[in-house]
Amino acid sequence: GRSVTQEEISGAKGVVIASDIDVDADRFAGKPLVNVPVAAGIREPAKLIQEALSSDTAVFMPKGGKATAEAGEKTETSSAGIGNKIYTSLMNGVSHMLPLVVAGGVLIAISFFWGIYSADPKNAQYNQFAAMLNAVGGAAMGLMVPVLAAYIGEAVAKRSGLIVGMAVGMIAYNGGNGSGFLGAIVGGYMAGLVILLLQKAFAFMPDREFRGLKAIFLYPVLGVFIAGSIMFLINTPMKAMNLGLMAWLKGLESSSPIILGIVVGVMCAADFGGPINKAAYLTGTALLAQGNYFFMAGVSAACIAPPLATTISVLLNPKAYNRDERSAGYVNALLGSTHITEGAIPFAAKNPLMNIPAFMVGSAIAAVLTYMSRIQVPAPHGGFIVLPLVNKPFLWVAWILVGAAASGVLLAMIAGRSARKRGVKTGVVEAALATEAADDDVAAAPIAVDDARNQPAPTTDDDQSFDPGEILNKE
Known part of the structure; x- marks a missing residue:
């Protein structure tokens, strides 16, 4: 874009x-x-x-x-405004955290080429280069929790919130033995809220004379002390909650892979990179950091299937799509293969009530089959690029294609039905769409569409x- x-x-x-x-x-x-x-x-x-x-x-x-x-x-005093602020703050933290997770996770995964224990000097598989990759990747993964907290705080209270959020996030991380990403989320909001309260408390001090004092001394010192002290007290109980959640999800992998796969598939296909999708992905990365490679395999399968489904749908029923939709479908073969789910958004937006459930079906099938086959994916991103790291690569690809095919068939049927409703019998869908667009009063003036995720509403x-x-x- x-x-x-x-x-x-x-x-x-x-x-x-x-x-x-x-x-x-x-x-x-x-x-x-x-x-x-x-x-x-x-x-x-x-x-x-x-x-x-x-x-x-x-x-x-x-x-x-x-x-x-x-x-x-809407104004921040309204419930909708407050809710939107909470949501955008979380997404700000997640968007800054994910590149670190991907970089660290891929480096750690590459180190496994030399063996699972290649970073252990006491093991026969030890390799110095692999150990270096593992250490560098581990350092990047270790920043996941502090960066998440820092940028949630930054979204709430700008630079001072970032500083306090980073400190609170380090307490939540605690060398990998803290409250983890749950603590980071709570700590990030807490850091921002503490700074906002301090700004109100010191509002009587004119910015012109005391801006430097407040920004360099008062806000950081008092903010880190207050938020850090609270985080120190709640870190242990939140750690127990975090471990309990992870244990429950891990238990589902073996006891109820079908239920887990359906839940993960539906979440990943619900909004394609939105908050529900990110919740599943964030959980997968948290488990990945703990050495659990099963959960991420299902998440990745569920995320890869939707864009591939659009390619299959376009191939099955090309006359039901216009030229640009067909082109987008072909490109999605590449996007999906590299774990970029957002390519499916224009197709979902065209008929969300019908197409999103169709995507969910395919993603759920791919995730269920992946969990039932006990497939492990040690990398948090990359799609088919990281196939050499997957324990059952060909089976994993096969299950993803099965899920994508299921969604693709449903999408092709829905698109064909939609074209027939428009009176298109010869397959010239473009003519009907152009006629419909010409009668559309909504698009009578130019609108600048700026989507931070580079995905517009489709035309x-x-x-x-x-x-x-x-x-x-x-x-």
């Missing part, structure tokens, strides 16, 4: 941001702006476009400007594509 250019923004009548993390919206100053989570962009794109074009939508201005509302969001016009930064300009 590409970013929206300044020229396109200047010509837009409104802006829709569909993002699960904080987006720098300053470049959209002076434009009516609607800011929603990605899930809303998938469910109701037409409604959001209408809202952006409405005269009632607030014009966005950066802080310090004369805005009627900030970033088009139905054959002249338009799934390009994430596309400016919709139908006149």
Whole structure:
């Protein structure tokens, strides 16, 4: 995808941001702006476009400007505003944590080429280079918990929240013996809240004279002391909760692989990189850090299957899709093979009530078969690139393809039925879609769509594509 250019923004009548993390919206100053989570962009794109074009939508201005509302969001005092802030703060932490998890996990997984015990000097499998890879990867994985807490805190209370969150996250990590990612989540919010309270407490001190004192001394010292002390007290009980959750999930792997696979499959295909998907992935990475490679195998299978399903669907029923949809389906073969699930979003958004359950079926099948076969994947990302690290690589690929095929068949049937409802009997779906788009009053003005996850609501016009930064300009 590409970013929206300044020229396109200047010509837009409104802006829709569909993002699960904080987006720098300053470049959209002076434009009516609607800011929603990605899930809303998938469910109701037409409604959001209408809202952006409405005269009632607030014009966005950066802080310090004369805005009627900030970033088009509901006020933080409303329950919806508070809920959205909690959600975006968590996603901010997760998005900064995941690259570390992927880098560390892949390096550790590569070290296993020399043997599972290749990093142990006392074992016959010991290899110095493998031990170095394992140590470097372990260091990156060790930053997972502190970085998660730090950037949750940063989303809540900016730089001071990041500093306190990092300190609290280190307590939660405690050399791998702390409360883990649950402690990091609680600690990150707590760090941000403590800083916000301190800012209110010292509001009587003018920023002009005391900004440096507050930012360098008062907030960090008092924030780390207060939040750190609380984290120190709750670390042990939260550790017990974290270990209990992990033990329960581990037990499901052997006692109820079918139930676990269905749950994981449904979660991974529910919102494609959104909070539900991230919850499953985050749990997999936490278990991976503890040496459990079974859970991540099912999560990866459930995430890889949806984009591959779109490829299969396009191949099975090409006349039910327009040119750009077919192209996107072909590209998804590559995206899915490398564990990039978001390529399925435009297809899910086209008919969410029907297509998302179809994706869930395939993901659940892939995850269930993976768990039943006791497949292990020691890398948190990479898709088929990390096949040499998988204990049963060909079987794993086979189960993923089975799940993808199940979803692909369902998607092809749904797409064909949708085309027939539009009166398309000759297979020329593009003509019907173009006619329908021409009658669409919603798209009467250009809208700048800026999606932080690079996935727009799909268009139905054959002249338009799934390009994430596309400016919709139908006149």
